[in-house]
Amino acid sequence: MARNLDPKCRQCRREGEKLFLKAEKCFTDKCSVDRRAYAPGQHGQKSGQRLSGFGTQLREKQKIRRIYGILERQFRRIFASAEGRKGQTGENLLQLLEGRLDTVAYRMGFGGSRSESRQLVRHNGVLVNGKRVNIPSYSVRPGDVVQMTDTARAQLRTKAAIEAAEARGFPEWIEVDAKAGKGVFKAYPQRSELPATINEGLVVELYSR
Numbered sequence: 396m397a398r399n400l401d402p403k404c405r406q407c408r409r410e411g412e413k414l415f416l417k418a419e420k421c422f423t424d425k426c427s428v429d430r431r432a433y434a435p436g437q438h439g440q441k442s443g444q445r446l447s448g449f450g451t452q453l454r455e456k457q458k459i460r461r462i463y464g465i466l467e468r469q470f471r472r473i474f475a476s477a478e479g480r481k482g483q484t485g486e487n488l489l490q491l492l493e494g495r496l497d498t499v500a501y502r503m504g505f506g507g508s509r510s511e512s513r514q515l516v517r518h519n520g521v522l523v524n525g526k527r528v529n530i531p532s533y534s535v536r537p538g539d540v541v542q543m544t545d546t547a548r549a550q551l552r553t554k555a556a557i558e559a560a561e562a563r564g565f566p567e568w569i570e571v572d573a574k575a576g577k578g579v580f581k582a583y584p585q586r587s588e589l590p591a592t593i594n595e596g597l598v599v600e601l602y603s604r
Contacts (some may be wrong), residue, residue, distance in 0.1 A: 457592075511552070517531060
């Protein structure tokens with residue numbers, strides 16, 4: 396399966412903000428965005444560069460792709476599905492991305508980052524409604540119960556991840572029993588519940604060209 400193997404800290408620096416790709420490191424003073432707040436590469440420290448309208452739209456699309464850890468072809472498929480649903484395409488897009496099993500597992504604290512949660516899913520560590528699912532892009536529906544297997548829950552890394560997530564608090568659209576390592580995907584998140592730093596309207600404009 397194709398993956399983005401670019402160093403995660405370089406991806407955050409390229410977008411100029413924290414994308415929370417490196418688990419707990421992103422919450423410490425070791426975060427590369429805090430230490431080097433400029434783009435990577437030999438021309439990264441040049442200032443005064445202004446993006447065109449297309450460039451701004453492209454950067455926003457790349458940022459969302461990197462946040463959710465998906466490639467271009469996958470992203471286009473999800474966008475096409477969002478266009479076919481009722482409601483605003485941009486909000487539909489974010490809801491479909493948040494409904495992916497790897498993202499739901501991340502929101503429930505099963506992994507410290509989306510990539511950790513994706514690995515947990517791929518390694519048969521997650522059950523949906525009692526059935527093993529190892530497809531990260533699996534669409535979780537409202538009311539579905541997502542839980543870790545006993546083997547996965549016993550791992551020190553997953554224990555640390557879910558404790559850290561519990562300390563920060565869980566989103567409103569999921570309900571989590573941290574001790575049992577399970578949760579319920581109650582509903583798709585509303586736009587107001589998602590980060591304001593994401594501008595999905597720019598992506599809609601980009602694909603409308």
